[in-house]
Amino acid sequence: MAMHSVAVLPQSPISISHRLTSSSSSSSPVRNLIPCNAKGILQSSLWQHSQSRRKRSLVLNSAADQVSVADTPSPPSRSPGNGGPPADLIASLKLNLLSAISGLNRGLAANEDDLRKADAAAKDLESVGGLVDLTVDLDKLQGRWKLIYSSAFSSRTLGGSRPGPPTGRLLPITLGQVFQRIDILSKDFDNIVELQLGAPWPLPPVEVTATLAHKFELIGxxxxxxxxxxxxxxxxxxxxxxPPFEIPRIPDQFRPPSNTGSGEFEVTYLDSDTRVTRGDGGELRVFVIS
Incomplete structure (x- = not known):
């Protein structure tokens, strides 16, 4: 049939077939009333219908005693790789995570309930996405990633200030966008932070970008x-x-034991546009490709 959705009149061969096969009586009085030429047309029509069942399905409206033809729903698409989870499920879980962290100003405005909801949504995505293997998918790390959520920001352990009244510091610092720039060939791992430094009135605030350069290595x-x-x-x-300037590094002997200049984190979810990590201090971070 050339059309995807048609209504067949009662006198059509397919409708006759439906009336016969759906009748509660399987005897042949009605069948014998069909002329020989109608039987031939019926057989031909049924053969054509059987050939098209691979692409179409019959949807029966018994009240109107009609048969309409509709496209068979496609099976759920799969994520890249054999046996991966359905892509539509992954997309739904990613949307749930983004919904949980939206409006939180990257975590700066998050309360305890917000933190729990974001963590639960991230765990759902991590569970379905499965274990990350960077020995195979290291190339997915390549690029510039934008931080859209950090659970540590709620406690202000990484700088920045919540929206609202001034903090009272002489030179208040407002956190802007945060990025990670990763080069898998050179092993460069740069944290790029946009900051706005307050200045005494009437001077305007000073806008700067700080780049914390690191080298990275896989340890698992x-x-x-x-x-x-x-x-x-x-x-x-x-x-x-x-011109840019470099901030002198604190000598090792004067550096606090907690500030060793290195850190570890685990990539718990990774695809072409979304990355979720868990820090060694339990920090949850969510990035999107920029």
Whole structure:
């Protein structure tokens, strides 16, 4: 049949077949009333219908005693790789995670309930996505990633300030966008942070971008270790003409034991546009490709 959805009149061969096969009586009085030429047409029509069943399915509307033809629903698409979870399920879980963290200003405005909801949504995605194997999928790390959520921001352990009243510091710092730039060939792992430094009135705030350069290495199938190298600050906005400068590194003997210049985290979910990580301190981070 050339059309995807048609209504067949009662006198058509397919409708006759339906009336015969759906009758409660299987005897032949009605069958014998069909002329020989109608039987031939009926057989031909049934053969054509059987050949098209691979692509179409019959949907019966018994009240109207009609048969309509509709496309057979496609099976759920699969994620790349053999035996992967359905792509539509992954997309739904990713949407749930994004919904849980939306409006939280990357976690700066999150309360305890927000943290629990974000963690639960991330665990759902991690569970369905399965274990990450960076020995196979290292190329998926390549690129510039934008941080859209960090559970640590709620406690202000990584800098920044919540929206609302000033913190009272002489030079308040407002956290802007945060990125990670990863190069799998050079093993560069740069944390790029946009900051706005408050200045005494009437001076405008100073906008800068700080790049914390690291080198990374795999220490497991899904675990990464980063080693700090240097911090470079570049003014932006009205002072963008100024050259970048490097902040001197604190000598090892004067550095607090908690600040070793290195860190570890596990990549718990990874695809072409979304990455979820768990830090060694339990920090949950969500990134999207930028």
């Amino acid at each position: 199938s899904s675990k990464i270790k980063i080693n700090f190298e240097k911090t470079t600050v570049k003014a932006t906005g009205n002072l963008s003409q100024l």
